[in-house]
Amino acid sequence: MRENYKILEEKIKKFRTIIIAKHVHPDFDAIGSAFGLKSIIEDNFESKEVFVVGSTIDGGLYENPKLNDQLISESLLITCDTANRERIDFDSFDSVKEVFKIDHHVDGDDFASNELIDKTAIACCQMITIWANSLDLIISPIAANHLFKGIITDSNRFMYENTNAQTFEAAGILINAGAKFTEIYDSLYIRNWKVQKWINYCFAKAELKNDIAYIKVLRKEYIDLGLSLEEVKSCLGSICGIQEVKISILAIEVENDIKLSLRSSIFSVNQIAKKFNGGGHRLAAACKIKSWEEFEEVLQEAQKIIKSEEKNVK
Numbered sequence: 001m002r003e004n005y006k007i008l009e010e011k012i013k014k015f016r017t018i019i020i021a022k023h024v025h026p027d028f029d030a031i032g033s034a035f036g037l038k039s040i041i042e043d044n045f046e047s048k049e050v051f052v053v054g055s056t057i058d059g060g061l062y063e064n065p066k067l068n069d070q071l072i073s074e075s076l077l078i079t080c081d082t083a084n085r086e087r088i089d090f091d092s093f094d095s096v097k098e099v100f101k102i103d104h105h106v107d108g109d110d111f112a113s114n115e116l117i118d119k120t121a122i123a124c125c126q127m128i129t130i131w132a133n134s135l136d137l138i139i140s141p142i143a144a145n146h147l148f149k150g151i152i153t154d155s156n157r158f159m160y161e162n163t164n165a166q167t168f169e170a171a172g173i174l175i176n177a178g179a180k181f182t183e184i185y186d187s188l189y190i191r192n193w194k195v196q197k198w199i200n201y202c203f204a205k206a207e208l209k210n211d212i213a214y215i216k217v218l219r220k221e222y223i224d225l226g227l228s229l230e231e232v233k234s235c236l237g238s239i240c241g242i243q244e245v246k247i248s249i250l251a252i253e254v255e256n257d258i259k260l261s262l263r264s265s266i267f268s269v270n271q272i273a274k275k276f277n278g279g280g281h282r283l284a285a286a287c288k289i290k291s292w293e294e295f296e297e298v299l300q301e302a303q304k305i306i307k308s309e310e311k312n313v314k
């Protein structure tokens with residue numbers, strides 16, 4: 001790991017233009033890694049042009065008017081929080097000079113010439129924090145806020161099982177670097193009235209069958225409410241952390257498919273997502289399906305996972 005820390009530093013030194021890409025439909029860990037790393041590069045290495053590309057959290061696009069074909073062809077591409085080639089949110093992947101991957105997912109492919117992988121890290125932001133700190137790089141308050149946000153969201157406020165001593169170490173480093181955690185918590189967890197009404201509406205129609213809790217959301221139910229997709233998804237929390245629930249599934253009908261988010265505190269929901277061409281982490285995964293009939297198959301898969309893993313947890 002130490003050796004790869006150095007390689008990442010050397011690659012950053014070597015390239016003038018650095019592009020940072022993340023996964024499609026980015027979460028706060030992807031965004032936080034990208035912007036945290038961008039700040040760290042700009043604050044510690046001279047004359048660098050750093051571009052974060054791809055979608056914003058609300059589905060918009062980061063604009064980089066200065067980024068042209070010439071610059072792309074001379075650039076180092078750093079991918080953050082992205083396990084697979086097809087999940088990289090950057091169209092010119094094949095045109096860059098070199099690729100460096102930073103990731104913490106369990107099953108990924110080799111698409112980079114160099115990489116920093118830590119499957120035990122709860123967040124990509126944790127990896128970047130530990131990397132920067134071990135090289136004595138300056139972490140500005142702006143970088144610290146970005147990185148802290150990724151750590152608390154990917155760890156669900158230090159509640160998921162992969163939270164480890166290094167997670168708290170990284171949090172400590174970021175607090176010392178000026179992360180304003182109360183403001184970050186407020187920005188993430190203070191809901192507005194409309195969202196809370198939505199969550200309650202969804203919980204009221206949630207079903208619990210065979211230890212699996214699920215909410216089926218039709219597009220017409222939310223499209224006129226003026227909620228962002230993240231806000232629509234926030235109802236998932238209402239069926240998690242409940243004694244009788246072993247697996248929680250939120251199914252949201254979007255334009256052409258149904259997006260599923262799967263959660264559990266014990267069972268490997270990524271195995272279910274994989275069966276439907278999705279993926280993610282063991283206890284938090286996602287996939288897309290085409291119909292509500294297919295959703296019944298998802299429920300059956302979830303039951304199978306509970307059956308097969310239950311022996312081990314007892």
Ligand SMILES: [Mn+2]
Nearest residue numbers: 029081124154
């Ligand atoms: Mn992540």
